Amino acid sequence: MALIIDGLNLIYKFPELESLMYASRLDNAREGLLEILKSYQKLRKGAIIVFFDGRKGPLNETKNEKHGTIDVYYSIDYSADFLIKHFVKKDTNPRMLTVVTSDKDIIFYINRFGAKNITSEKFSEHVNNVFKEFREEQELARISLEKENPAVSDDEITYWQKIFSSKKNMEKKN
Numbered sequence: 001m002a003l004i005i006d007g008l009n010l011i012y013k014f015p016e017l018e019s020l021m022y023a024s025r026l027d028n029a030r031e032g033l034l035e036i037l038k039s040y041q042k043l044r045k046g047a048i049i050v051f052f053d054g055r056k057g058p059l060n061e062t063k064n065e066k067h068g069t070i071d072v073y074y075s076i077d078y079s080a081d082f083l084i085k086h087f088v089k090k091d092t093n094p095r096m097l098t099v100v101t102s103d104k105d106i107i108f109y110i111n112r113f114g115a116k117n118i119t120s121e122k123f124s125e126h127v128n129n130v131f132k133e134f135r136e137e138q139e140l141a142r143i144s145l146e147k148e149n150p151a152v153s154d155d156e157i158t159y160w161q162k163i164f165s166s167k168k169n170m171e172k173k174n
Contacts, residue, residue: 002047004084006101006120007033007072013124027057034067040127041069043134048074049087051080085109 004132011017011029014036020029035139037048049071056062060125064073075083084106088094094113099106110117118126 002049002097004087004097004099005037005048005050006080006084006099006103007050007052007107008080010120011100013120022051034070034072036127037070038068040130043130047071050145051075051087052085053080081106088113088115092114116119 007030011021011033014033015024017029017032017036020032021028034050037050041048041105048069050067051073055076056065058068060074061076063076064071066072069100073080073083079101084099084101088097088099088110091097091113094110094115098118099110100114100118100123101107102121142171
């Protein structure tokens with residue numbers, strides 16, 4: 001199973017990234033999305049391939065790169081939509097692909113090849129829920145560990161040190 005992600009389409013579904021886009025901070029928004037996806041990938045294994053419209057930067061001819069284990073493609077002179085469609089069309093088993101986009105044209109096209117789709121809105125909700133579940137699991141594990149290994153206060157340590165040192169002193173006298 002691989003996730004094929006329409007990067008700019010998904011960026012606008014995370015409010016903190018959307019605000020970066022409105023502040024003309026595309027690089028920061030893309031980097032933020034890739035960090036979110038990297039964290040998601042650690043929790044939900046699987047290949048992730050992200051397509052962004054345009055160039056990585058002005059006069060930057062980078063067509064693809066890795067962000068951790070995430071494959072990132074820049075469309076340069078094409079649209080990300082075109083590259084996503086081409087990727088699905090050329091895949092040997094498109095039924096194993098899930099395309100994350102809300103673009104109706106892409107959805108219509110990939111359905112012809114049997115690829116699955118999840119809208120960017122639903123996927124961003126899913127990602128946030130996965131993070132929330134993980135935080136809750138971590139909190140439960142922390143609480144459970146505290147119950148198994150209760151913390152000893154400084155006062156309790158001082159108390160027991162006095163008890164043991166006075167017992168030692170008594171044994172020395174005898």
